[in-house]
Amino acid sequence: MYDFLDKRYARALYEIAKTKNKVEEFLSDLYEICEVLDKNKKLLKLLKHPEISINRKKEIFSNLFKGKIDDELLTFLYIVIEKGRILYLREKLNQLEEIYLEELNTIKGTVKTKIPLTTKQYDDLVEKLERKYNKTVLLETKIDEGIxxxxxxNINNQIIDGTINKQYEDLRNNLLKENK
Incomplete structure (x- = not known):
């Protein structure tokens, strides 16, 4: 629902970071800030609390991050706090990363298998996907015992399901259709 808004925030931050030649630094800092928010339940509770003023929330962020992150990034965080969107910072980080990867003609994806891919299998897969999408592909591998x-x-929000599970499901559905 707020994807458009998150993308607008991310686009504005990207332009600032790009001007300062600090896109990767901003991404890294935002990732760390999101991790702090995810892991610190007390901080999250403070940020959610309706009786804690916006100025107090900004003061907390200032105490935590001033001098540790770029001032422009801290100002961005203040704006996000003012707009009541700080609890959705990870979405802005994801959008910022997407914008950056787009600029680099790069996409991210995930591959799941029952057993780990060999280096050759991984390299061959990346090569095929790069030809298909005409982009550099960053592929995260995961082991899924359910396969x-x-x-x-899953790449660029497109699913390529070549699992036996999927083939079994398709066969089962076809057989059920024929028996009706």
Whole structure:
């Protein structure tokens, strides 16, 4: 619902970071800030509390991050706090990363298999996906014990399901259709 808004915030931050030649630094700092928010339940509770003023919340962020992150990034965080969107900072980080990768003609994806891919299998897969999408592909590998065999790929929000599980499901559905 707020994807458009998150993207607008991210686009504005990206332009600032790009001007300062600090896109990777901003991404790294935002990732760390999101980790702090995810892991610190007391801080999260303070940020959610309706009786704690916006100025107090900004003061907390100032105490935590001033001098440790770029002033422009801290100002961005203040704006996000003022707009009541600080609890959704990770979405802005994700959008910022997406914008940055787009600029680099790069996409991210995930591949799931029952057993780890060999280096050659991984390299071959990345090469095929790069040809298909005409972009550099960053591929995260995950082991999924629920997969009987085959490979499951999610890249650029497109699913390529070559698992035995999927083939079994398709066969089952076809047989059920024929028996009706």
């Amino acid at each position: 009987i065999g085959g490979i499951y790929i």
